[in-house]
Amino acid sequence: xxxxxxxxxxxxxxxxxxxxxxxxxxxxxxxxxxxxxxxxxxxxxxxxxxxxxxxxxxxxxxxxxxxxxxxxxxxxxxxxxxxxxxxxxxxxxxxxxxxxxxxxxxxxxxxxxxxxxxxxxxxxxxxxxxxxxxxxxxxxxxxxxxxxxxxxxxxxxxxxxxxxxxxxxxxxxxxxxxxxxxxxxxxxxxxxxxxxxxxxxxxxxxxxxxxxxxxxxxxxxxxxxxxxxxxxxxxxxxxxxxxxxxxxxxxxxxxxxxxxxxxxxxxxxxxxxxxxxxxxxxxxxxxxxxxxxxxxxxxxxxxxxxxxxxxxxxxxxxxxxxxxxxxxxxxxxxxxxxxxxxxxxxxxxxxxxxxxxxxxxxxxxxxxxxxxxxxxxxxxxxxxxxxxxxxxxxxxxxxxxxxxxxxxxxxxxxxxxxxxxxxxxxxxxxxxxxxxxxxxxxxxxxxxxxxxxxxxxxxxxxxxxxxx
DNA sequence: TGGGGTTAT
DNA sequence: ATAACCC
Numbered sequence: 001x002x003x004x005x006x007x008x009x010x011x012x013x014x015x016x017x018x019x020x021x022x023x024x025x026x027x028x029x030x031x032x033x034x035x036x037x038x039x040x041x042x043x044x045x046x047x048x049x050x051x052x053x054x055x056x057x058x059x060x061x062x063x064x065x066x067x068x069x070x071x072x073x074x075x076x077x078x079x080x081x082x083x084x085x086x087x088x089x090x091x092x093x094x095x096x097x098x099x100x101x102x103x104x105x106x107x108x109x110x111x112x113x114x115x116x117x118x119x120x121x122x123x124x125x126x127x128x129x130x131x132x133x134x135x136x137x138x139x140x141x142x143x144x145x146x147x148x149x150x151x152x153x154x155x156x157x158x159x160x161x162x163x164x165x166x167x168x169x170x171x172x173x174x175x176x177x178x179x180x181x182x183x184x185x186x187x188x189x190x191x192x193x194x195x196x197x198x199x200x201x202x203x204x205x206x207x208x209x210x211x212x213x214x215x216x217x218x219x220x221x222x223x224x225x226x227x228x229x230x231x232x233x234x235x236x237x238x239x240x241x242x243x244x245x246x247x248x249x250x251x252x253x254x255x256x257x258x259x260x261x262x263x264x265x266x267x268x269x270x271x272x273x274x275x276x277x278x279x280x281x282x283x284x285x286x287x288x289x290x291x292x293x294x295x296x297x298x299x300x301x302x303x304x305x306x307x308x309x310x311x312x313x314x315x316x317x318x319x320x321x322x323x324x325x326x327x328x329x330x331x332x333x334x335x336x337x338x339x340x341x342x343x344x345x346x347x348x349x350x351x352x353x354x355x356x357x358x359x360x361x362x363x364x365x366x367x368x369x370x371x372x373x374x375x376x377x378x379x380x381x382x383x384x385x386x387x388x389x390x391x392x393x394x395x396x397x398x399x400x401x402x403x404x405x406x407x408x409x410x411x412x413x414x415x416x417x418x419x420x421x422x423x424x425x426x427x428x429x430x431x432x433x434x435x436x437x438x439x440x441x442x443x444x445x446x447x448x449x450x451x452x453x454x455x456x457x458x459x460x461x462x463x464x465x466x467x468x
Numbered sequence: 469t470g471g472g473g474t475t476a477t
Numbered sequence: 478a479t480a481a482c483c484c
Contacts, residue, residue: 045484049484069470070469070470070471071469071470071471072469072470073469073470075469075470075471089469089470090469091469107470107471108470108471109471110470110471110472113472114472133473133474133484134473134474134483134484135472135473135483135484136472136473136484137484138483138484251482251483252482252483253482254481254482254483255481255482256480256481256482257481257482287476288481307474310473310474311473311474312473312474314471314472314473315471315472316470316471316472317471318469318470318471354478368479369479370478370479371478371479372478373478419471419472
């Protein structure tokens with residue numbers, strides 16, 4: 001059987017996304033796929049990520065019930081622990097009561113997780129440059145172009161013996177006469193390759209969902225849970241979105257919006273689908289109302305925006321009580337030491353610094369932070385790589401001034417969190433556009449292997465992950 | 469409830 | 478600078 005040709009321009013090649021000669025500089029970040037109509041998006045979601053990383057760091061923990069602890073909370077745990085009834089984000093007391101043999105490791109330092117997280121994102125970027133991070137353990141990948149390329153290579157082969165990889169949501173029957181079904185089946189095979197590469201090269205297991213947009217790919221990835229993947233065919237979209245038992249489960253509808261809608265008597269996905277648009281707009285504003293209305297129908301035209309390097313680096317610590325300026329200074333020095341280490345490895349320089357605090361209050365406990373930020377003086381920025389002692393002293397002074405802008409140190413105070421954030425990160429002067437170094441550095445990449453394979457990851461020759 | 473992140477206003 | 482969202 002050959003491809004049906006019901007759809008005009010199904011190769012989607014006008015001036016294709018990758019091909020544009022003479023594209024203006026800086027255009028590449030905003031551009032998405034040539035054809036916005038039939039996208040193929042993969043969402044990946046690692047299984048209990050922090051616990052997996054800890055089991056890799058210490059294989060002894062493999063077959064034991066394991067929890068990762070931050071302060072007095074078990075933030076995540078492995079599947080051995082879940083079998084015994086431990087859930088995410090439970091207090092250490094509760095978890096130990098339920099399961100006294102639970103092994104706990106401290107996960108307050110995110111460094112190992114952050115490093116592994118970026119390895120995953122970089123691996124996925126070998127498939128497509130359009131990778132968007134969501135937290136440390138999830139990624140969206142727009143593989144529309146890759147799918148179109150595989151489709152083009154298949155011309156004449158016939159696709160009757162092609163088969164889906166993993167689950168199909170609702171056990172819906174695949175119709176190989178339907179071009180979108182064919183695209184999604186190819187997408188499922190690519191998702192399987194991604195999960196294979198993550199396991200072979202990084203030792204990580206996880207789920208994947210394949211669908212025509214970000215919302216749906218994310219929702220469907222969670223339908224078969226540890227270490228499995230699922231593809232959503234368009235005909236089952238309503239069933240998937242309708243299977244959510246509350247609007248709060250729709251990604252993009254958060255705590256606040258859920259509460260406001262509940263006050264209007266709106267709580268199910270069906271309620272949002274059928275409520276009058278004006279009612280919604282009056283409560284939430286036109287922009288949010290329209291977005292949420294579309295989400296409730298499973299529609300989401302938001303692009304996969306490549307995350308690239310982080311926009312900000314921050315370090316924070318929470319505690320029961322901090323009530324004197326000397327304590328604050330101590331904490332700030334700790335946070336700053338870690339941040340300076342991280343920023344030097346990043347290579348870029350921050351031009352803005354921010355201090356955030358949380359003040360104790362019996363009501364409204366877990367919310368409300370205040371912050372003050374300011375530009376970093378240019379003479380400090382320049383000395384960032386070297387002369388760290390000096391930089392440290394200058395920044396501590398700046399942060400203490402910011403602190404006094406928020407807190408009148410003459411009256412008693414009670415802090416429960418301090419956070420320092422570097423933002424407005426800029427590349428080194430020699431890497432910026434218009435400088436001589438930019439052109440020299442950009443144009444002669446020290447190519448190691450020479451040619452690039454077509455979109456397929458070059459498996460680090462036999463560098464497979466070896467368990468144990 | 470932790471220790472991060474992002475975008476919109 | 479805050480508020481909302483995500484994990």
